Amino acid sequence: MTRHLSRRLLALALASAIAAPAAAQTANPFALPQAEPAPAPTGVDPAAFVVSDIRIEGLQRISAGTVFTYLPVERGDRLDSALGADAIRALYNTGFFEDVRLDRQGDILVVTVVERPAINKLTITGNKDIKTEDLTKGLKDIGLAEGETFDRLSLDRVTQELNRQYNNRGKYNVVITPTVSRLDRNRVDVQIAIKEGKAAKIRHINLVGNDAFADDLITEDWESRENNWLSWYRRDDQYSREKLSGDMEKLTSWYLDRGYVDFSLDSTQVSISPDKRDMFISAGLTEGEQYKIAKVQVTGDTVLPKEDIEKMIPVKEGQLFSRRVLEFTSDGIVSALANIGYAFAQVNPLPEVHADNNTVDINFQVVPGPRVNVRKIVFKGNTRTADEVLRREMRQFEGAWYSQAAVDRSKVRLQRLGYFETVEVENVAVPGTDDQVDVTYTVKETTSGSFMFGVGYSQLSGVNLSVQLQENNFLGSGNRVSVAAQQSSYQKRYDFSFSNPYFTDEGLTLGYNLWWREFDYSDYGVANYTTNSGAGQVFLGLPITEYDTVSSMIGIDTNEILLSASTPISIQDYIDAVGQNTFHAWRWQLGYSRDTRNDYFMPSRGSYHRSTLEIAMPGSTVEYWKAEYTYSRYFPLNPSLILLTAVNIGYGDSYGDIKYRDLCIDMTVTCTPENDDFLYTANSDGLPFFERFYAGGISSSGRVRGFVDNSLGPHEFNGFTSQPIGGALKTVGTVELVFPKLFDSPAARVSAFFDVGNVYADWDTFDAAELRASAGIALLWRSPMGPLSISYALPLRTMDADPLTRFPGDDTERLQFTFGGSF
Incomplete structure (x- = not known):
């Protein structure tokens, strides 16, 4: 609600x-004269008189004009007992006065009031x-x-x-x-x-008359439950009349969905302890007999061929009667008719019960109603977002036949924008017609802009701070603008990006990125070197179907590598083989994605695929390619449980000419071809070290929670420390059970997960035995201050430290979180 x-x-x-x-006073409203009046003729009020003037006394806040407005007496009126009673009643009914009294001074009517x-x-x-x-x-x-x-x-x-x-x-x-x-x-x-005190708690629920099913089975989905280990959180043991009423409806549905047509709820009793703290609920019921389906038929104007309608009916002869299945069947036929314009179609399943043999005949009566045309599409609640942004997501068009599938798909597209917390749709009949409707979408806007910040601490780098300003719905236009700056002991980063998702009416996305980064990896927990890099990129995206999009990006970038004495030897050799420490690249990327998820932030069904191929084109300092595939799918097992499966795989390698250079192992001697004991050859074969994949952590694309960010994969020992150097092959997977109903909010959900993955030097070194794994619980909350993600993971498969080679074991971190604040 x-x-x-x-x-x-x-x-x-x-x-x-x-x-x-308030009851009007009925006492005599007039003070009688002191002198005894002469007897009045029969039928004549002796207190009546003609009002020559009216005087109001006792007013403080209320004006005399207000009193005259409500007073049913004017100068010149003949005031008798009946009219006086009406006047008092009228003034009391205004609610302005605590007391009203009428007096007479000669022919002047004096109204004395006491204001409330x-x-x-x-x-x-x-x-x-x-x-x-x-x-x-x-x-x-x-x-x-x-x-x-x-x-x-x-x-x-x-x-x-x-x-x-x-x-x-x-x-x-x-x-x-x-x-x-x-x-x-x-x-x-x-x-x-x-x-308020404390709510009375349900101590016991007793069902009387249920022989076919146990109490626990029937009450499993009830909102009212006896005290249990989760009651402190769900509060389901607190009694509420509304909740109990809903549970009694669930009790009736339970039996009708299982063939008990004669089921009846005979009584419901609720008793309370003397201290008003404990509640005891008892329900008496009669199960009756189970009924089966004897005959199924379709009648009425089916519009579609009758045999097509009959194919939509899963109910077969001999099956147990189920009201839920009948409702599901009716909804399916209604949807089919609604998709071809019959927005107000009705399908009434009419049962005919045969108590003598416990069977039921079902007649699905189809009432299509008129075929409906959409007059207007109306948007409400979008105070920041322009109507145009919403209208371009519509798959139902004005002036076209109504289609329930198009209306529903339009709703999903609005939900996936990420601008709205809720989206509701309603069909409103046009007055005076029976074949036109207005479709109204009511949205509740949420924060589409964010002020993202990250704070961390480590013994090596101290406090790290990052700031990002991002607006996904810039000025309500649907355009995305992002400005980011990050400052820490290991990084200076400046980014700007812009994208217009509807550069053309066909949905062509156009955007560009500009960025500059100064990154010191020696304080980042990976291989020790420093980079100064920048890039300019232009990207395009084109939808080819309702769910499928192809994209392309082209850009130029530069990357200066600065080495230190502790830089791993393999990286130094790569620089020596290339013969320079500044890399220029003409970069081209091609992508394909398919997205059928039903929500942007909290999906419950659908899947997401994305494949990308990135190439450093000929003419670049080094020539290489990278391919990456991401997949996730949501399976709604029931309204309270969603299964998520996800995988992320990446691989890269070099192509074209490979550069070689002879190097000397020992710098204290002179290496010559004749003195080849100290000679070895370095080369630029394989994916460059600055483009390698990493895994581990909560927020990286190589997510394996429970391990420190980027810590998984190949390491190199330089005599002092073991440093992650990344790899050319990444494989990461997740199986997650999501509990969307655990919180009474669409913006929060809890999950239990199992993560597995690792990074390998190349394809040939892949070994499933080297995969790392973890399990834990996670909270995802779209808080008013921005998205918050917290996980607690227990590493299950890890590598222990090797005392002989001095390689340390995996760097684990059980509690991890990311947080962003929104504006």
Whole structure:
């Protein structure tokens, strides 16, 4: 239930509590003259008189004009007892006055009033279950708000209603204490102090009459549960009348889905302990007999060929009756008709029960209704994002026949933009017609910009800080702009990128990247060297189907390598073989992706494939290629469990001419071809060291949680330390069970994972026995401050340290996290 709906329900509940008007006083409104009047003729009111003037007394805040507006008496009117009673009643009904009195001075009508005080300040304290803003809004809707007229009767009835609201939430110890403090100038302060207490807990649920199924099996999906080890978190042991009502519906559905057509819920009893802390629930039921399907038929105007409709029906003769299967079948036929324009089609499964042989005949009655055309597509809630950005994602078009598949696909495309927290769609019939609808998409925008920062600490590099400003929906245009700067003991980095996903109406993406990086790998935990690199790139993306996109990037970059005394020998040899330490490259990349996921941030179904081939083209300092494949797929096992499988594989190698150079092992001697004992040949064969793959950590593309970032794969010992030098082959995989319902929020989910992977020097050195593995739990939360990812992993397959070669073991890190703050 949304917050606005909660406010409306609360306002209606409170309004109904004070709907009864205050009773009008019926005492004689006129003061009789001192002298005894003469007997009046029969049927004549002796107190009646003609009003020559009206005087109002006792007013403080309310103007006399307001009183005259409501007073049903004017100068020249003949005022009798009946009209006087009506006048008092009318003034009381305004709610402005505590007392109203009518007097007569000659022929002048004197109206004396006592105003009700105004509410100076309204304070609510102690409420947790009902938000203060919702409660204040509900009270304001019925006139109990600061600046409004105070009514004691309204306050008393609101107090009773709040008690009822909390009782419905299982809080029977709630204490509502209203306090009214009188102030000067006929004002009051109203304080409502709430002591909610603790919700009564369900100690026992007892089902009576269930012979076919055990209690635990039936109540497995109930929201109301007996106290269990997860109750501290899920609060499912707290009693609520609404939750119990829903569970009784689930009980009925349980049996009807399993063929028990005669099932009946005979009674529901709820008892509470004397201290109002424990609840005991008992439900009496009659199971009846199981029924099977005897005959299935389709009637009505099917629109489509009848045999095609019959193929959509999974219900067969001899199967157990199931209401769920009937509803599923009806929904399938409705969807098929909705896809060809029949937006309001109905399929009514009509059962005919034969109690004598426990069978049911099912008649699917098809009522297609008129074929519907879409008049307009309307967007609501997009205060920042332009309508054009949403409209270009539409697969349902205005003026076309309605298609449920196109409407649903349009919704998925909006969800995948990443700009919206929720997307809802509604079909609104056009007044005066039965063959037109307006399709309304209501979105709730979320933060599409982010201020990403990372803070870390290590003994080598100390504090590391990175900053990134990114706006995925720049000025509501759908364009992506990113500016990043990173400063730490090992890196200075400056990036700028821009992309327009709809450079053309056909969806051609155009963008470019510019970046400069100064990176000191000696403090980064990998091979010790420093790079100064920069690049300029232009990229294109073209959708070829609804799910498939091809992309291309071309650019030029430069990379200066600065070595140190502790740089691994293999890297020094590569530089010597090439004969220079500055590498220039003309880079071309070709990519293909297929994305059928149903959400950008929290998908629950669908898959993602991406293949890329990157080539340093002829004319570059060194010529090489890299290929990478990424795959992930989400399997919804049930609404509370999703299976994720993912794999990432990368490989690269050199091509073209390989450069060679003879080098001397010992710099203290003179190496000559004749003195070849000290000679060896270095070459530039293989993927360059600065393009190699790494694995390990939580946020890298080679994700193996539980291991330090980039720490897996080949190492080289330089006499002092063992340094990761990366590899030409990367293979990483993940199996993850996601629990989307563990948190009552679409922005958070918990998962249990198993990661496996490693990096190898080349294809020939691959050994499955060298794969590392870890298992653990992870939390992914799209917090108001940005995406937060936390994992705790237990490494399962690791390499121990080798005391002979002095190579250390794997560098593990069980608790890992990344965090970004949004603007």
